[in-house]
Amino acid sequence: MKIIKVENLKKEFIIYEKEPGLKGVIKSFYNAKKIVKKAVDDVSFTIQQGEIVGYIGPNGAGKSTTIKMLTGILTPTSGEVRVDGIIPYQKRTVNAKKIGVVFGQRTQLWWDLPLIESFTVLKEIYQISDADYKERLAYFSALFGLDEFIKQPVRQLSLGQRMKADIVASLLHNPKLLFLDEPTIGLDVIAKENIRKTLKEIHEKYQTTIILTTHDLADIEELCDRIMMIDQGKIIYDGSLETIKAKFGSKKIVCFTLKNDSEIDLGVFETLKKKDPDLTVSLENKALTVIFNKLKINVGDIIGPVLKQTEVLDIDISDDHLENIIKAIYKNGL
Numbered sequence: 158m159k160i161i162k163v164e165n166l167k168k169e170f171i172i173y174e175k176e177p178g179l180k181g182v183i184k185s186f187y188n189a190k191k192i193v194k195k196a197v198d199d200v201s202f203t204i205q206q207g208e209i210v211g212y213i214g215p216n217g218a219g220k221s222t223t224i225k226m227l228t229g230i231l232t233p234t235s236g237e238v239r240v241d242g243i244i245p246y247q248k249r250t251v252n253a254k255k256i257g258v259v260f261g262q263r264t265q266l267w268w269d270l271p272l273i274e275s276f277t278v279l280k281e282i283y284q285i286s287d288a289d290y291k292e293r294l295a296y297f298s299a300l301f302g303l304d305e306f307i308k309q310p311v312r313q314l315s316l317g318q319r320m321k322a323d324i325v326a327s328l329l330h331n332p333k334l335l336f337l338d339e340p341t342i343g344l345d346v347i348a349k350e351n352i353r354k355t356l357k358e359i360h361e362k363y364q365t366t367i368i369l370t371t372h373d374l375a376d377i378e379e380l381c382d383r384i385m386m387i388d389q390g391k392i393i394y395d396g397s398l399e400t401i402k403a404k405f406g407s408k409k410i411v412c413f414t415l416k417n418d419s420e421i422d423l424g425v426f427e428t429l430k431k432k433d434p435d436l437t438v439s440l441e442n443k444a445l446t447v448i449f450n451k452l453k454i455n456v457g458d459i460i461g462p463v464l465k466q467t468e469v470l471d472i473d474i475s476d477d478h479l480e481n482i483i484k485a486i487y488k489n490g491l
């Protein structure tokens with residue numbers, strides 16, 4: 158079942174540009190230059206109930222603007238947006254009951270209240286029944302270990318605890334749809350893992366549809382089957398992670414750890430560069446790294462000449478990281 162339908166959605170902002178300095182300020186009173194910024198530029202997509210979709214793109218691409226239109230905070234310039242059959246900006250309160258929102262960068266909780274009291278306020282706002290509230294809170298407490306900090310005021314919580322608290326707050330009313338904006342930002346590796354694992358469990362239990370915006374691609378790799386990539390207001394990719402990897406992940410990385418007193422003549426790679434002009438070689442502290450296109454060169458063609466020349470202690474072969482693949486797409490397009 159479709160939960161989100163977006164068609165030819167556009168959001169334009171009018172920006173008035175001023176010249177720098179005091180003179181610019183005075184001048185801008187009279188004739189500021191008017192610029193139309195197309196933050197979201199003719200975007201269409203649908204999302205099915207239960208999907209976890211990663212919404213990614215470089216800074217300023219239009220992610221937050223899209224999410225704000227889906228949550229009803231912003232009214233589109235043109236186009237259609239429907240969340241569970243509702244037009245969000247026309248029925249913000251009805252929409253709010255169907256959705257949960259987590260902003261990694263700021264909390265939605267009451268700063269000075271003990272966490273448990275924030276939860277009871279939300280219980281009233283969303284009119285959650287006693288039985289549902291009890292059942293959900295017990296479930297989330299066990300999952301996130303809330304007991305440890307539930308009586309503390311929110312301002313005293315660590316970033317990881319605060320993030321868990323915000324996720325619970327967004328889910329207490331069991332929304333059909335959850336928006337997560339950078340849910341692991343600033344967390345250490347273990348805390349990130351913990352959040353991802355827990356989100357997966359929650360998704361399995363409640364089948365919540367999740368839209369995740371993040372710059373941390375490990376979030377995407379672990380949670381999402383589908384990614385939508387936006388750049389300069391336009392969706393430039395909508396599909397599976399596997400397809401992106403298969404299509405653009407043609408680079409392989411071979412790292413050799415050379416023996417301490419060994420020497421190597423990097424000239425051996427010159428002939429290979431004729432086959433793959435993008436091949437790169439770097440040698441740092443006896444670590445020799447070769448990055449090449451696996452469709453143009455075999456791993457054996459890299460390893461053979463090195464082993465012939467010098468003594469090697471270790472060889473590590475890996476595919477290109479998703480992060481590099483996405484960076485290249487942002488830079489060069491699809």
Ligand SMILES: Nc1ncnc2c1ncn2[C@@H]1O[C@H](COP(=O)(O)OP(=O)(O)OP(=O)(O)O)[C@@H](O)[C@H]1O
Binds near residue numbers: 195215222223
């Ligand atoms: N209220 C506003 N007034 C004017 N311009 C805006 C406004 N909100 C966003 N923009 C512009 O619209 C474009 C898209 O911004 P948006 O916040 O949607 O990007 P984003 O993809 O969420 O970026 P980030 O990853 O940095 O959060 C940017 O160029 C931004 O400067």
